Amino acid sequence: MADGLQQVKNWILERHPERQDIAPDLDLIENRLIDSLSFVEFVFLLEQESGVSIQMETLEVDAIRTLGAIERHFFATSGAEVAQA
Amino acid sequence: MGVAAPLPVTDRFMEVLARLSERSVEDYYNPYQTFQWPETLEENRFWMTPELLTVFGTEHYDRLGEETLQRLSKWESVNFYSLNVHGIRELLIEVVGRIHMPGFEVPSDFFHHFIGEENEHMWFFSEFCRRYGHKIYGSTAMRADAAWEPEIENFLVFTRILFFEELVDHYNSRMAKDTSLCHTIREVNRIHHQDESRHIAFGRELVSLLYQRMCQAVSAERVREVEAYLKRYVVYSVNSLYNPHVYKDAGIADPLGLRNALIADPARRAHERKAIRKPLAFFLKTGIFSDDVLPVL
Numbered sequence: 001m002a003d004g005l006q007q008v009k010n011w012i013l014e015r016h017p018e019r020q021d022i023a024p025d026l027d028l029i030e031n032r033l034i035d036s037l038s039f040v041e042f043v044f045l046l047e048q049e050s051g052v053s054i055q056m057e058t059l060e061v062d063a064i065r066t067l068g069a070i071e072r073h074f075f076a077t078s079g080a081e082v083a084q085a
Numbered sequence: 086m087g088v089a090a091p092l093p094v095t096d097r098f099m100e101v102l103a104r105l106s107e108r109s110v111e112d113y114y115n116p117y118q119t120f121q122w123p124e125t126l127e128e129n130r131f132w133m134t135p136e137l138l139t140v141f142g143t144e145h146y147d148r149l150g151e152e153t154l155q156r157l158s159k160w161e162s163v164n165f166y167s168l169n170v171h172g173i174r175e176l177l178i179e180v181v182g183r184i185h186m187p188g189f190e191v192p193s194d195f196f197h198h199f200i201g202e203e204n205e206h207m208w209f210f211s212e213f214c215r216r217y218g219h220k221i222y223g224s225t226a227m228r229a230d231a232a233w234e235p236e237i238e239n240f241l242v243f244t245r246i247l248f249f250e251e252l253v254d255h256y257n258s259r260m261a262k263d264t265s266l267c268h269t270i271r272e273v274n275r276i277h278h279q280d281e282s283r284h285i286a287f288g289r290e291l292v293s294l295l296y297q298r299m300c301q302a303v304s305a306e307r308v309r310e311v312e313a314y315l316k317r318y319v320v321y322s323v324n325s326l327y328n329p330h331v332y333k334d335a336g337i338a339d340p341l342g343l344r345n346a347l348i349a350d351p352a353r354r355a356h357e358r359k360a361i362r363k364p365l366a367f368f369l370k371t372g373i374f375s376d377d378v379l380p381v382l
Contacts, residue, residue, distance in 0.1 A: 037314075040227070040321070041324075043225075057224055
């Protein structure tokens with residue numbers, strides 16, 4: 001796992017001490033690991049760790065719905081594929 | 086949204102509504118002709134009252150130096166007006182969705198004034214941002230929540246609006262009186278403060294009634310969940326003032342680091358409490374909050 005992605009995962013785990021781990025395909029929104037109030041903190045962190053500038057107005061929720069999607073959209077080794085409409 | 090239960094209106098509510106509607110008609114002005122917009126605003130002065138800056142009261146305030154602080158005040162003011170633009174945009178969607186709908190028959194007439202005035206506020210705030218900052222900072226709102234019951238949603242919509250208006254009003258009333266700020270900035274803040282005093286008075290009455298209606302419709306456990314959510318919303322709103330994009334525009338190194346440091350800095354809590362003193366007192370008085378302990382997001 002990329003170091004940046006690990007930081008993102010750690011950030012979520014710190015806020016949900018009841019969880020030991022997060023599966024790559026776990027829906028972060030449905031499972032309330034991220035909601036609209038923590039979302040902004042999450043995006044700022046994602047911007048910092050991935051180096052990708054994120055425009056929240058056009059961000060597709062599916063791009064951040066799971067750790068797997070986050071890895072594909074923001075931490076792909078072929079360069080950052082920006083998940084925006 | 087279609088809730089059939091009528092609002093538990095009181096004589097007091099009807100009197101307040103009639104008085105505020107009358108004042109909206111009497112105080113009506115044309116915002117498009119009200120402001121004189123100079124070509125530019127002076128760069129080498131404060132655009133925001135220094136005590137309202139997000140670094141105020143911390144070591145960063147002393148470290149940054151006057152020139153950076155002035156630059157920061159420009160971008161923090163553009164961020165403040167941008168938050169207003171997006172806040173109004175979102176609240177209008179919610180109020181338009183409820184006007185002339187079951188459950189809102191009584192306040193619908195005032196909603197017309199509210200929607201009209203809020204649209205005009207959104208215009209002059211966006212005008213300020215585009216003229217003097219050449220941009221509006223992006224919205225940080227994201228719909229990523231599980232749905233609440235309709236009565237809770239109704240209560241939350243107007244409570245969020247009220248809190249947002251009260252928070253903004255703390256800044257408006259302070260800057261309207263700050264003679265060290267330029268005329269345009271003082272006027273934008275003064276006029277908004279004047280209109281918002283009506284909206285806040287209305288919001289307090291409506292939220293009190295919606296709270297009663299919600300408490301009758303859902304369990305006590307659910308009401309406690311609503312309180313916990315609202316407390317997180319209060320912190321979220323306060324945190325939206327610490328925008329890393331603003332720090333970057335002001336030329337400050339490690340913008341996200343500064344945001345995180347300020348949010349974690351105990352020296353900021355007293356200043357934040359000052360900004361939210363009035364809505365917090367209202368939430369406690371009405372029982373919406375059982376205590377004034379706020380969470381860390």
